[in-house]
Amino acid sequence: MSVENTPTVSLGPDSGLDQVFELAQQLRVDSVRASTAVGSGHPTSSLSAADLMAVLMTRQLRYDWQNPKNPANDHLIFSKGHASPLLYAMFLAAGAIDEEELMTTYRRDGARLQGHPTPVLPWVDAATGSLGQGIAYGVGIALAGRDLEHQSYRVWVLCGDSEMTEGSVWEALDKAGRHRLANFVAIIDVNRLGQRGPTELGWDTGAYARRAEAFGCRALVVDGHDLAAVEQALAAADDGQAPTVIVAKTVKGQGVFEVADAEGWHGKALPDDLAARAITELGGVRHLTVRGPQPPAVTPSAPAAPVEVTLPHFEVGETIATRVAFGKALAAIGARPDIVALDAEVGNSTHAEDFGKAHPERYFQMYIAEQQMIAGAVGMAARGYRPYATTFAAFLTRAHDFIRMAAVSQISMSLCGTHCGVEIGADGPSQMGLEDLAMMRAVHGSTVLYPSDATSAAALTAAMAYLDGISYLRTTRGAYPVLYASDETFPVGGSKTLRASDSDKVTLIGAGVTLHECLAAADRLAAENIPVRVVDLYSVKPLDLDMLARAAQETGALVVVEDHHPEGGMGEAVLSALAAQRLAPAVVHLAVRNLPGSGTPSELLDNAGISRTHIIRTAQDLAAR
């Protein structure tokens, strides 16, 4: 498989298109070699886009491969992440990785050259492989580059044609169009064949172009194997006028006769013998290197001066919703210049708009497009900002796949889901977040916070800005009394014990509205001479193991009450933590087991079996055991 026939030659912006063709062939050969060596991967999806990428990296991509952190570097995102052999072959041509790494580690255990690219590689901004996402991250980065960093870099996104059926693609292009992101270029590799056969639109490049234009982008249709045409289109895209979608008609498996435009070759490495023939057909192994256009020199900006953040103050006993406290705290921490906030057209309900009023230049209205809201946050986080993205807890489920992938990207960002649980009342179940704790707990490396009062909500809102990974704040619609003075601290992984005595017979554990129900129940139980402990579980993940151990040992019985479906929420978090410590108190779990309707908050809490009435009855039973 190593038919070497070309000496090492270095290509630059001035190299002729004949040389660029040689580079394209090298990218093809290396895509075939790397995938055949490991026996898996997507060579044919790489071959279709090789010409596009060869022109891009020699002519347009301004990139300092030795310094991927250079803030003036362009960005290249493979939205079709399965074409990783091509991307990694580009890294090799750029001298960023060496041949041995590509040929012996691709897709292997412990390697950074994974099946789909992730930011474990310093030249990768965000993990892709769930289709329709890379283009959305690209919009986030382009927004950050123009409106936050004020850098002149461009964002180039390589899309597959199959992924254009994902709605998220149109959320992304809508935002590219609305914001007139002239620094954004999507290149659609229209190779006509998806995983299982022809794509929905086949080679109807006009249909792609009409859609892109209708969404406010400029569309350029080209033959993706005509190097001169590609060169011209890429140059035209760089005129600073408009976001551009280059619709490139290509052939899947281009350059290899036996697989070109053939079904049945998606996601399959070529067998050794076919790979050998393919490499020969492609002209053999080459060792071209590329030094493409370089980014402009930038003066490093002075490190931002430390900023004093003054959190809002709330009086103990005053009634205020945690979502209101979140909004005020978010506006306050906006004093930190790296904080940005994104809204999905509900900022007046979530109170994220408080940030928008205080820091309009760092507030991004994404309208009702939760996937793009999260993707925008990921893109900005990839550029060093600390995003807060907020919508109703129920509607964060819309972006579940983006949140999952952000964890793969090891992005640090803060999410806030408001209007959780049946507590919201009359609007009914469509607006109730009853699955969000399960969703957010299962995200790798996540932190899940659930304050019960304004003071803790403000403190935790601020704390999230310093946490690694994805942190989630769950807030409540209604107003409840402030429980804590402003000087109280709320370490992540802690809890607050609000009622305790040496003779407690039961521990009531709540958060949000259910903590207030637990407190009311405790008062009533105290009047019945049943002393109970009450714990504010504001940190659901991680969870306060010491508190749990004490409560289990000292009271022997726990009641966990949550405004969430029974699965995956606070109750199961507590059970997991107890099991890990080999503790076995009696645990009764009150959660929303019914399908709620409309009603007042107290009616709905009662219907769901999580109101003070049910807590009292449960505690009485446990105390009598």
Next chain:
Amino acid sequence: MSVENTPTVSLGPDSGLDQVFELAQQLRVDSVRASTAVGSGHPTSSLSAADLMAVLMTRQLRYDWQNPKNPANDHLIFSKGHASPLLYAMFLAAGAIDEEELMTTYRRDGARLQGHPTPVLPWVDAATGSLGQGIAYGVGIALAGRDLEHQSYRVWVLCGDSEMTEGSVWEALDKAGRHRLANFVAIIDVNRLGQRGPTELGWDTGAYARRAEAFGCRALVVDGHDLAAVEQALAAADDGQAPTVIVAKTVKGQGVFEVADAEGWHGKALPDDLAARAITELGGVRHLTVRGPQPPAVTPSAPAAPVEVTLPHFEVGETIATRVAFGKALAAIGARPDIVALDAEVGNSTHAEDFGKAHPERYFQMYIAEQQMIAGAVGMAARGYRPYATTFAAFLTRAHDFIRMAAVSQISMSLCGTHCGVEIGADGPSQMGLEDLAMMRAVHGSTVLYPSDATSAAALTAAMAYLDGISYLRTTRGAYPVLYASDETFPVGGSKTLRASDSDKVTLIGAGVTLHECLAAADRLAAENIPVRVVDLYSVKPLDLDMLARAAQETGALVVVEDHHPEGGMGEAVLSALAAQRLAPAVVHLAVRNLPGSGTPSELLDNAGISRTHIIRTAQDLAAR
């Protein structure tokens, strides 16, 4: 608030537009009255669309209000579900509900007139309120009507303008266009104002029209308050030629001077005094009734004859992937004429395409559009079909909000997620379903199944067709030995104990690949004279409580091993079930706590701490306790 000024008059298709105007005013008045009476709701969002709906229900909507199950009825879906006052006012005008119900129960506890419509109401096909969904359900129903039921009904969807930024809307219109659904009409109520201010596109009706056309639909732009224009557009939409999007320019709060086109009135009932003035301005309370066009008479079809389903047979010991068995079983149960299957362009990997080959007329290729795949399934389920929707487990997260809402709709449908866990190997984390059990367990009323061999996979695939609610089958990429003979039964809520003795010191609980790891571990432990029990937990929700109780009592220690993140999966399901029974064995939970990369399945299982090596070590520790 009851300024009565009109006697009861009945309107029909031949009534003049002056009468239709009176009806529109009545719908407005009743929207105001109902929301003011309860003090919440969205009257201004109802007022903008009242003229559209008054024309529709008198002129075009062929509906037998006394028989909502009439298979020839048209379908009306409020994608802007928050305009429920308008929908319910239409129900009142149609005589489907009475005035007392609307004025005294709307949004109240226990009422069927919830804040957002749900199918608790017999005239509602699917719950809405999460925006961008109703239009997608409408496409599913239109597909069912034309291609499955062969009925001539039309599907009318009322959309808000704000929701047009949801990507799911474009997935829906793409499918409407691709399938040339001439029985589908979306009406966009372009009232320019969203919840927090102006929408992204304002009154740029041309932009909406260009987008709809680019996605293959016919667009008609009208003044949504010009009854004659609306009448003409609705009639034009009914020419059987193409899917139609009517872009109607309207005014939010139309008809009430004090709130018309004004910001700050979204989602707010008018105060009593303003409501009184509004009703006067609107001409007072009316009691018009409507008898609109009636559906054509249809001969009831004979009930389908019972069908014999012969499931595929697998030999014990043969190695075969559960996804392969799923595909074969799905094709087999396709003998039932109500079974339909939907794919998201991965049918060759998930093996759903086996169904497509056997029953092409009931196989729907939705391409890579998971939200529309689920919405299509919901629409078909609403029409009495039993859909199976399949993609990679990881990519079902894309449709989380649709699955959540399907549960609110109390839809019965079957989902299959393939390629779960780190077991998939080299493709890496973007393709690994590691959160799907948490997501699917937390869905209200769901069933979660996770077979470990081909026989059980086939049996459970068939069993799902008889389950109420949303059922989920989790399948594995790799091939593993068949464990069960064809005559074995797998009741939902059961389990299989594969190794057991009176002296078992530990119970190993697995499913999918981890069951095979548990079996290997058990063999090794047996050789070390550590007898362990092994349980196949094929039914994760509901879970086999009796088995757990026996295992807890007889072995005292459980090891739960799952190829899923630790939160919300099998481990926590087991802990919940134990806690509910007040059982407290030692429980060790092995799950994927790392961020995986690429590698071979066995390397990745080992890295994650869920391989036989880790199970053996854990069991040894527990046995020595």
